Amino acid sequence: MADEEVYLVDGEEVVLTDRMHVQCDGGNGALGHPIEYLTLEKGGQTVCKYCDRRYVHKSRAEAEAIRRAGQRFAA
Numbered sequence: 775m776a777d778e779e780v781y782l783v784d785g786e787e788v789v790l791t792d793r794m795h796v797q798c799d800g801g802n803g804a805l806g807h808p809i810e811y812l813t814l815e816k817g818g819q820t821v822c823k824y825c826d827r828r829y830v831h832k833s834r835a836e837a838e839a840i841r842r843a844g845q846r847f848a849a
Contacts, residue, residue, distance in 0.1 A: 783845075788828045796820075817834075
């Protein structure tokens with residue numbers, strides 16, 4: 775996740791990424807969920823159906839708002 779920034783915004787985990795294709799495993803190792811492969815095509819964002827983690831492309835206008843409003847943490 776070197777190219778990703780993870781923020782907590784209103785209790786929601788949001789990942790800013792510069793990739794158009796990402797994978798989510800819940801981030802909890804054995805306690806996570808099956809790997810889901812996601813594409814950020816339309817609108818530049820997507821949500822994992824297992825854990826509701828939101829992925830937003832760094833080129834989107836929302837990315838700067840997330841950086842300002844969110845609390846950054848390492849996932």
